[in-house]
Structures are given as C-alpha cells and as structure tokens.
Amino acid sequence: MKWPLLSALxxxxxxxxxxxxxxxxxxxGFYHGxxxxxxxxDAHSVFLDNKRLFVFGGEFHxxxxxxxxxxxxxxxxxxxxxxxNTVSVYFHWGISTAKxxxxxxxxxxxxxxxxxxxxxxxxxxxxxxxxxxxxETNAGGFPGWLTNVPALARTNQTGYTNAWxxxxxxxxxxxxxxxxxxxxxxxxxxxxxxxxxxxxxxGRSEYMQLVENTYRANGLTKIPIxxxxxxxxxxxxxxxxxxxxxxxxxxxxxxxxxxxxxWDQVDTTLIAKHKKIDPDVMWASAEFQGGxxxxxxxxxxxxxxxxxxxxxxxxxxxxxxxxQTAYQSLxxxxxxxxxxxxxxxxxxxxxxYGAPIREDRTLTGKYSEIKLQAYFxxxxxxxxxxxxxxxDTSLSDKGQVxxxxxxxxxxxxxxxxxxNDNAITSRTNFQLKVNTTAGVVTVPxxxxxxxxxxxxSKIFVTNYTFGSNKLTYSTAEVMTWTSIDxxxxxxxxxxxGHTIEAIIPTTTANVTLSGSTSITAKASKGSxxxxxxxxxxxxxxxxxxxxxxxxxxxxxxxxxxxxxxAGKTPYDVAPDVPSVLIGGPYLVRNATQxxxxxxxxxxxxxxxxxDVIASTxxxxxxxxxxxxxxxxxxxxxxxxxxxxxxKTPAVPNLKxxxxxxxxxxxxxxxxxxxxxxxxxxxxxxxxPLQPTGGKFVLYADEYGFHYGNTIxxxxxxxxxxxxxxxVQGGLNFGYSAWLNNKFLGSNQGTNQHAAGGGADQxxxxxxxxxxxxxxxxxxxxxxVDTTGLNEDQEVDDLFKTPRGVRGxxxxxxxxxxxxxxxxxxxxxxxxxxxxxxxxxxxxxxxRQGAHLPGFPATNWSSxxxxxxxxxxxxxxAAGIKAYRTxxxxxxxxxxxxxxxxxxxRTPASSYRTIIYINGWQFGRFSSKDGPQTLFPLPEGILxxxxxxxxxxxxxxxxxxxxxxxxxxxVNTANIDSSQPLIGTVPSPGFTELRP
Ligand code: GAL
Numbered sequence: 001m002k003w004p005l006l007s008a009l010x011x012x013x014x015x016x017x018x019x020x021x022x023x024x025x026x027x028x029g030f031y032h033g034x035x036x037x038x039x040x041x042d043a044h045s046v047f048l049d050n051k052r053l054f055v056f057g058g059e060f061h062x063x064x065x066x067x068x069x070x071x072x073x074x075x076x077x078x079x080x081x082x083x084x085n086t087v088s089v090y091f092h093w094g095i096s097t098a099k100x101x102x103x104x105x106x107x108x109x110x111x112x113x114x115x116x117x118x119x120x121x122x123x124x125x126x127x128x129x130x131x132x133x134x135x136e137t138n139a140g141g142f143p144g145w146l147t148n149v150p151a152l153a154r155t156n157q158t159g160y161t162n163a164w165x166x167x168x169x170x171x172x173x174x175x176x177x178x179x180x181x182x183x184x185x186x187x188x189x190x191x192x193x194x195x196x197x198x199x200x201x202x203g204r205s206e207y208m209q210l211v212e213n214t215y216r217a218n219g220l221t222k223i224p225i226x227x228x229x230x231x232x233x234x235x236x237x238x239x240x241x242x243x244x245x246x247x248x249x250x251x252x253x254x255x256x257x258x259x260x261x262x263w264d265q266v267d268t269t270l271i272a273k274h275k276k277i278d279p280d281v282m283w284a285s286a287e288f289q290g291g292x293x294x295x296x297x298x299x300x301x302x303x304x305x306x307x308x309x310x311x312x313x314x315x316x317x318x319x320x321x322x323x324q325t326a327y328q329s330l331x332x333x334x335x336x337x338x339x340x341x342x343x344x345x346x347x348x349x350x351x352x353y354g355a356p357i358r359e360d361r362t363l364t365g366k367y368s369e370i371k372l373q374a375y376f377x378x379x380x381x382x383x384x385x386x387x388x389x390x391x392d393t394s395l396s397d398k399g400q401v402x403x404x405x406x407x408x409x410x411x412x413x414x415x416x417x418x419x420n421d422n423a424i425t426s427r428t429n430f431q432l433k434v435n436t437t438a439g440v441v442t443v444p445x446x447x448x449x450x451x452x453x454x455x456x457s458k459i460f461v462t463n464y465t466f467g468s469n470k471l472t473y474s475t476a477e478v479m480t481w482t483s484i485d486x487x488x489x490x491x492x493x494x495x496x497g498h499t500i501e502a503i504i505p506t507t508t509a510n511v512t513l514s515g516s517t518s519i520t521a522k523a524s525k526g527s528x529x530x531x532x533x534x535x536x537x538x539x540x541x542x543x544x545x546x547x548x549x550x551x552x553x554x555x556x557x558x559x560x561x562x563x564x565x566a567g568k569t570p571y572d573v574a575p576d577v578p579s580v581l582i583g584g585p586y587l588v589r590n591a592t593q594x595x596x597x598x599x600x601x602x603x604x605x606x607x608x609x610x611d612v613i614a615s616t617x618x619x620x621x622x623x624x625x626x627x628x629x630x631x632x633x634x635x636x637x638x639x640x641x642x643x644x645x646x647k648t649p650a651v652p653n654l655k656x657x658x659x660x661x662x663x664x665x666x667x668x669x670x671x672x673x674x675x676x677x678x679x680x681x682x683x684x685x686x687x688p689l690q691p692t693g694g695k696f697v698l699y700a701d702e703y704g705f706h707y708g709n710t711i712x713x714x715x716x717x718x719x720x721x722x723x724x725x726x727v728q729g730g731l732n733f734g735y736s737a738w739l740n741n742k743f744l745g746s747n748q749g750t751n752q753h754a755a756g757g758g759a760d761q762x763x764x765x766x767x768x769x770x771x772x773x774x775x776x777x778x779x780x781x782x783x784v785d786t787t788g789l790n791e792d793q794e795v796d797d798l799f800k801t802p803r804g805v806r807g808x809x810x811x812x813x814x815x816x817x818x819x820x821x822x823x824x825x826x827x828x829x830x831x832x833x834x835x836x837x838x839x840x841x842x843x844x845x846x847r848q849g850a851h852l853p854g855f856p857a858t859n860w861s862s863x864x865x866x867x868x869x870x871x872x873x874x875x876x877a878a879g880i881k882a883y884r885t886x887x888x889x890x891x892x893x894x895x896x897x898x899x900x901x902x903x904x905r906t907p908a909s910s911y912r913t914i915i916y917i918n919g920w921q922f923g924r925f926s927s928k929d930g931p932q933t934l935f936p937l938p939e940g941i942l943x944x945x946x947x948x949x950x951x952x953x954x955x956x957x958x959x960x961x962x963x964x965x966x967x968x969x970v971n972t973a974n975i976d977s978s979q980p981l982i983g984t985v986p987s988p989g990f991t992e993l994r995p
Pocket of ligand 1: 133134135136192193228230249287293
C-alpha cells in the first residue's frame, strides 16, 4: 500500500475514533513518508499499532553479562516489573571479531537471544550497534585489529568502510525479522554521539548516511533510525546522514562521584531546545543519566549510587517529563561487568554504574522510585499528549517552588513541581494554583500546606481520567490505576507527614474507609473530598470507585503486574489489560489468573507480609507454586505470610583452601627460549602516533596482540650502560623491566585522578651495572599491563594509540639486534572462540592455559607442603606468580545468592592481580589505584552447584614483593528467588583449548 492511501485511511479511522487513543489529526503519524513503517511518531510520542507509547527504556549490555540467557531474562524481568517497557542495547563489534574477515554472534554475542527473550516477555528493544558505541569499553567497541587499518575510523575512508560493512550488514540481518510488529525491535541507532562533516572533519556525514543506507538496504524499513546527540544541538536532524528520529543524551550530574551530595541544576533549556531543534517531532532521550561510571582511583560505585540516587531520579527524570520527553532510556539500568579486557583505560572491572539494578542484580531504592514513575506514565495516557502552558515559579506562593504546568487536549492538567535550586535540601511548604474544571483553585483548599522536601519533585494532577472516573485534582501523586471487578481503582501516594488533598466527583454519598485513619474523606456537593497525611495504607470506596492512599515508603513496596496472557503487548493500559496490586515482596515477576486462583511468582529477601488487591473472584493464591493461607487485612486486601526460606549459605573459606602456585615469569630466566615468539620486525607504522625511538616498531597491536598484558624482549650483545624506555599502556597502566634476571624497576604512570589528569605513558632510564651485562646474549624484558585501547570520541583515531613499548634506546654504544613480542596466545587467532577475543592476555600462565578448567597443575607447588604457596603470603621480590584453588558450592535451587571475591587493599605495596574463575577473566586489580576490592563472580560463570576453579595472579611491581593481605568469598545478597537456575555456561576447558 502506498503512503497517501494508507495515510488517508489512518486519518479517516482517527476521525471515526476507531483507535483507543486519539492520533492527532494532521500530525505526521509516519516519518519521512515511509509507507512501510510499523513504528511511527508525531510531535508527542511513538505510536505502535496506532496507540501512543511513552517509551520508558533502560540500557543493558548483554556482552557485559556473559552468563547468558537466563541471566538476561532475570534482568529483563526485573525491568519489566518496574514498568520499563523497553530495553536499549548497545552491541559490541569487537567481541564479535577477533580478526578481520571473521564474525561470531554466538552465545553472549547473540542478537537473536536478546530479541527472543524480549519478545517472550513483551518488552521492546532499541538496538544500538555502532559501529562505534563508546560505552567505556575497549576501543569504544571497535575490534583490536581495526587499529591496524590505515584509514580514519568513523569516516567514509575506504579501509574503514570495508571494515564495518560486513558487521553492520549482519546486524541488520539479525534485526530484520524482529522488527516491530513481528518482534520487539522498535528503533535502531546509527553511530554514537557523532558530528556531521565539517571542514576539519571530512567524510563523516557520508559515513553516517552509509550506515543508515546499509540498514535500510538490508530490510530495516519498519523502524526509525535514531542517533544520540550529546550536545542537544540538533545534529543529524537534517542534511546528509539525517536520522528519522532525533534523540539526545544527557548526564547532568557528571561522572565525578567524589562529592556525592553535590548536584548540578536540572536542565531548564530542554523545552526551548525542543522548540528550536524539531518541534514537530517528539522529544526523545536515547540516554539519560542512570548512574555513573567510575575511573581507576575513583570513589567507588556506592558513592556513584549516592550521587545518582532515588532523589536524583525523582527530580531529574520528572524534569524530563516536564519537558515533554516521551522516550527516555536510563543509561545504565543494569551495568554489569567489564570482564576480560572489556574496559577502556578510564574504567576498571566493575561497571556497576550505581545503576537502579546493581551488578549483582539486586534491586535498589532508585529502582523502586523509577517504578513509581514508570507506572504513572504507563497509566496516564493523557500525559504524552499534553503541552506546556507555563514553566516558572508563578503558580506558587513560594519563589523557590518551580512548576511546569501541562495540559492535555482532554483537559487533564499535570503540574511537575520541584524546588528551583537543587542546592536546597530542606522542606518548603507552599500553596499552588491549579486549573480545574471548577476554575483556578489554590490548593490545598481545606487546610495545611503542600510540601516539597529538598531534592523532591512531585506531579499534581487535575481533571485526571481513570476508567470512568476523574480526579478533579490530587496533590498526592498518582502511582497507577486499574479496573478490578468493574471498579476503577486508583493508587495515590505522598511522603509520610505531607498533607494531601484529592477531590473526585461522585453521585454516591457513602464512603467506606478502611485501613489507616490518617486520611479522611467526606462527601460534599457531589464530590468526595479526601484529606490528611498518608500513613501506611488507607482505602476509600464509594460506588464503583476505590481510592488507595499510601505513604510513599509503602508505595515503593507495591507492584502492579498486568495479568499474564491478558495482553501480550507492553504498551496496553488499563482497563484494556487487567492487572492486580501486590504489596510487600522484594520482587513480583508475574501474576496469572486461572479460574479463581491467582499464581504469583517473585523473590523475597526476608519473610514478608503479602497483600493482594484483586478481583473478588480470586479465592486462592499461590506464591512460587505454594498455596497460601489467606486472611483479610484491615484495608481489605487478601493477606498472607510469605516465609523466607533460604538459609545464609556457607561460603568456602579461601584462607584454609589448598592453593597450588607457580612462577609466571619464566621469561626472565636464563636460557628462556622466545624463538617461537613474533619478531617485531616492522620499521614503520601508518598510525598517527609514531615511535619515539629505536629501529623497530614494538607496538603490540601491530603484531596482533590487542588485549591484556603483553611482553617485549629485546636482545643485545656487547656493552650497554642502560636502557631508555618509553612505555604506553593507557591511564593507570603499569610495567616492569628486567635485564636478564635482574629487576630494573617498574612504573605505573600517573593515576588519572592525579592533578593534571595523569599520563598514559612514561619514559624511564634504567641503568645497568657492568656486572649485569653478560658476554653474549642479553635480554631486556618488558612486561606491560595495559588498561585497554582508548575510545575514539573525537574521531581522531585515538583508539590506535600504541600499547607496549612506544620507543626505546640502548645506552652505551650497542643496539638491540632483535625484539620479540608476545601477548595473548595466538593473537588474532586465539583458541578460545567461546569466551572470545577479549578474555585472555599474554602472561605466561595465560598462554599456558593455567586459568582454564581442568588445567593439570601437577608440577605446581602446593600450600599443603609449602606454606608460602598462598596469595596471602605472596612474593618476596618483583615478579609474577599464579595461584590456583578449587572450591565447591551447593546452593539451593530456589536461591539467588550472588558471590564476590573480596580483597583487602594494601595501597602501600604495588601489585596487580588478574582473577580468573572457571577460565573467565573476571577481575583486574591494582593495589595502587583501586578502588575496586569486591569482584562479583556472576552465577553462570560461577557454578552454584558444583566445583569451581579460581586463579589469581600477583605481579609485584616492587622489589620487596607483594601479597594480597586478605582474600575471601562473600555473598552480597541472599534472595529466595523464583527464577530458574541460571545454569553454568558451557565453556571449554584446558584439554580442548591447549591440546
Ligand atoms: C555517553 C555515551 C555512552 C557512555 C556514556 C557514559 O555520552 O554515549 O556510550 O560513554 O556517555 O557512560
């Protein structure tokens, strides 16, 4: 069907009122004349099936969670339970290709699995596949081999085009069958935070356009292409490379978590920017701050969580809604782990991000705050249609109370209220003028005042429709509403101690109040007037209307799942889709009604009182399959006790474990044979950054070693008095150098938090004594711990910055005759295609495969006979040692018990540690920088019901040695969970990988 005909039909249907929600007449409805579009939008919102949708999204990176499908499903279920209807997903090109010409989308690299799970759960997906993604990941998602492609990345230069084209073509093919409505994918992003062609940046828009053309040419014709603009300056709204749907990103509190109570102001320019950039197109945010990353030497993720806590979510996200943002994705909603070598230099292993769902998948107070907002937006279909009528302090009697008033074509009013200065942390009491069907009213009318705490935002509503009822106004916030047994049930809340007022017209004079009496109601002049200060739960019933008033702390513990099977799409709203209200549990995943029974599934963290407000046809309830003994609560809910059944597990004690240990630096021993190593024979490089000395180019990437630790060995004969080394490894890197087996010294660059921003390279002169230099072959061995390849934010090929020895000079007359370099086993042809190219580095124990399950450590020393063979005893000199142990876990099936490895940090001694669990690298630790000392070992990678093999290495950068003062396994939560076991991921062991 051609667009004009379809458009005419749509408009005709709208005029006939055939759709549940009014598509505004004359609105574009479709974008760019694309007649095959299944996902459309106008000035207010996205449409799916001609229904408006507030896209409430959260960012998740499957590749930061290699535990696989059941793990992803758990995260998606948690998002869905909190009202998220969309998951935004970056994909990482680099993890799918070890070598140019190869592509691998199996396992945690899968697109299909992500879309299948989302489809099954009824959650939508925004795909963001780059090619460049940034994301604080190694090379911003570029493959390591791209550092060797002599073309400016992120431009239309041929070498780069040839590199990304097969990848983006594959992505398109994966997405094509999953485009809405056949699948969950509603949008695809091209590139990331990109800028168009300029006089100093040629070929960018051309490249952007080519990515978009590639998507379209491979069948992505039903969904809009988007882009995220960090400066909100309208890039790619028009011109070459223009996208269908302009989206922006913003991180208003920044990324420095060291002052976690210091906030920036909310962005008051959003409304004006929308007007300026694209007033005819809905306002959409591809990324809005959900937390913060944290650098080496940073404050740690608990501080980031504090900076970006539930109050932040309350004030800043509501400011977005006030600016008519109708598409918002919180970056990150679940952060995950920079396992292997996924990190780029400014971040460490954990990517917890202080997100609403923490790295161990536990839920936070911010998650609950977001749940209240998502429920409200889902239930308030008038909201996305509303336009701003005023945005200033004029509606309040207090100058510091800022209100954005919006009104919908149906006459609903929304007042988004906050303090006008985020530095205010105390309560402000105020009156507010609101526009009601009875004219302008100053509320509260019946005594008391409204209150706003410091750093609180509230949404008052007027003429608010729920089912066949309307609130004339409410100064309590709306959590959600639903229809149960033909009764419209609305849930209101406010902080305990805050006065609320709500008025609802009714023809019935009899109001039944149950539960807390801190709220009262009286019928007057055809309305019910509700006043008081919420405390616990009050329910008020009259006619076919029920009002539930919670104090906010109580509201945060309630859930509103839609009944499974009643509506498959995530965007249907009550009364189309029946739902129930459930109070108490830590998590409610699912509610299904079968006949007179209600089956609930969910998770608990303590013994819990369950309250259910559901149809009177419900006579029995099960929780995770077990029948419950029901009673009635004072406020009329069905009530039961949910016993918490998981005992605190016994976690093996690593201090008493038997450790096997072995030296992991044979490279400094006399006679070490490096003849099979790659000879660094290049004498020139096409990279922007040239060598700073020496005949040969020693950059590890030039020889195919892109990830993890690398080693360079320079051979010379004859006299030498020292060596000058320029070593570059990324911020917070480290290296050590030896002449033969004599330790020369180490340097760890500068902490990036140091004054001046730190350095990612150092130049040192190491002097030899005459006695150190032997007749015949001498070897300088340089071991480098790189912190990853840089990102490429500025389109300057920064990700090609050399890693390893950047330049060298042998002092005293001779020169090196040959340099040998080494990195991860096999370089770009590494054997472990399951765990993928970013898992391993090039230390001896890694090349040997000692980190792999089943490694025969038969000739290693044992702590059973040598008490020094333990990481808590460590090394007595500079060097590298690997320690292995095994432990068993036997956790009950109905439990979610996240385990982490906990270190005691000793900043005074300089050492670096790599952690491998069952062959997977799940931690990199630097005693100097920290801050991470707790390393989650996620279920799936960790076997919760069997044996596990742990390897930790200690590289002492100090001449006097180093040890890990304490090392233990801890459980970071103890959840009685309904989810099936995550199950251990099938991954190969030593025999398969080092045959
Ligand atoms: C954004 C970028 C993301 C990520 C984020 C910070 O600007 O698009 O990829 O880097 O910043 O975590």
